Amino acid sequence: MTLRLLLFVSLLLILPVALASLALHWQWFPLLDLDEPPALLAYGLTLTVGKPGIGITLLLLSILTLHRWRRRPALLLAFFFCLFAALGGAFVTKTVAKAYFKEPRPYVLWLVQQGRLADSGSFYASPEAAREQQLAQSLVNVSDAQIPGWLKHHWQEEVNYSFPSGHSIAAMTIAGFFCLMLGYRRQSRWILVTLAAWAVAVCYSRLLLGLHWPADILASSMLGLLFGGAGAWGFVVLDRRLAY
Numbered sequence: 377m378t379l380r381l382l383l384f385v386s387l388l389l390i391l392p393v394a395l396a397s398l399a400l401h402w403q404w405f406p407l408l409d410l411d412e413p414p415a416l417l418a419y420g421l422t423l424t425v426g427k428p429g430i431g432i433t434l435l436l437l438s439i440l441t442l443h444r445w446r447r448r449p450a451l452l453l454a455f456f457f458c459l460f461a462a463l464g465g466a467f468v469t470k471t472v473a474k475a476y477f478k479e480p481r482p483y484v485l486w487l488v489q490q491g492r493l494a495d496s497g498s499f500y501a502s503p504e505a506a507r508e509q510q511l512a513q514s515l516v517n518v519s520d521a522q523i524p525g526w527l528k529h530h531w532q533e534e535v536n537y538s539f540p541s542g543h544s545i546a547a548m549t550i551a552g553f554f555c556l557m558l559g560y561r562r563q564s565r566w567i568l569v570t571l572a573a574w575a576v577a578v579c580y581s582r583l584l585l586g587l588h589w590p591a592d593i594l595a596s597s598m599l600g601l602l603f604g605g606a607g608a609w610g611f612v613v614l615d616r617r618l619a620y
Contacts, residue, residue, distance in 0.1 A: 381559040386601060388555070388572035389548055393579050393597040397590040405482045405586035411524050418581035419526060425546045425578055434459070437554045437571075445561065454614040459553055462607025466549045466600060470542045479539040483531055483586035487514055500537070507535035527585060534587055541588045544579045544596035545603075551575035552604025560612060575600075 396404070408415045423429045442455065480496040487493040492514040499507060515528045555568045579593040 381556065382605065384565075385552065385555045385559065385568065385572070385605075388569060389551060389575060389601050390594075390597055392576045393544075393594050396580065396583060397594045404583040404590065405486065408584050410527055411521050415524070415527070415584065418584045419530065421574075421578050421581040422530070422543055422585065422587075424574070425543045425550070430546060430550075433550065437550065440567075441554060441557050441561065448618070450618050451615065454611055454618065455557075458607040458611040458614070461610070462549050462553055462603045463546065465606070466545045466603040467542075469599060469603075470540055470545050470596075473540050474537040474542075477539045478537050479589070479592070481534070481538040481587055482589060486586060487511075492518070504535055508532050511535060530585070531587075538588055539592045540596040540599065541579070541582050541592045542596075543582055544588070544593045545600045547575040547578035548597045548600025549604040549607075550600075552601040553607045554604075556605060556608035557611070560608070 408418070424433050438455075438459075442452070445451075478500065480500065484493065484496050484499060488495055488499075493499055493510065499510060502510065511532050512528075515523060515531075518528070551571050551574065555571055558567055558571070559565075575597075579597060582588040582593055583590065
């Protein structure tokens with residue numbers, strides 16, 4: 377793994393996401409007509425790192441990366457150990473940060489502005505099960521033309537805090553790890569660009585669906601690249617030792 381490859385992957389992943397943070401005056405939510413195909417596409421991107429989407433994503437990328445490579449058990453063990461260590465570190469960091477920063481989600485503040493929730497403080501003071509009930513009650517009389525049923529359901533699954541973005545940090549950890557692995561294998565750079573574009577699109581989907589702020593996805597992208605890069609570097613070290 378070279379410094380040039382690391383810089384290339386870093387620019388691919390971080391620079392496009394940073395542009396969202398520069399446009400602070402933009403109202404990312406509600407920017408889309410939520411009952412239109414672009415919103416459904418954003419939801420589809422979000423599902424690729426949800427349950428069970430993340431499992432399918434990891435399986436496909438692992439097959440792509442390991443295809444026609446040395447299939448030694450020690451190599452496979454090192455590969456998956458480094459991958460899941462990176463994802464585990466990202467998950468723990470995300471969980472701790474949410475509990476510390478306690479930032480309300482954009483859709484919660486939007487519902488407060490619409491008069492459908494009393495205030496964000498009382499909403500987050502309730503247990504998660506109570507938040508789900510409050511949210512369901514606040515959306516009962518909202519038509520599907522304004523907030524589609526699939527998005528209402530998704531909001532009710534995401535009643536924890538906003539910062540950082542779990543979906544974004546997962547997508548960027550995966551993209552960082554696999555981009556560096558594919559680069560290490562000297563695969564086509566178009567594959568790296570496509571993978572990076574997917575991760576960036578996942579981040580933007582979180583803005584457009586009202587789940588996160590620009591600062592959330594930028595910080596998550598940087599953390600994801602850090603964990604993904606550490607996992608890839610760890611594998612390269614182990615791979616070179618196993619080669620001797």
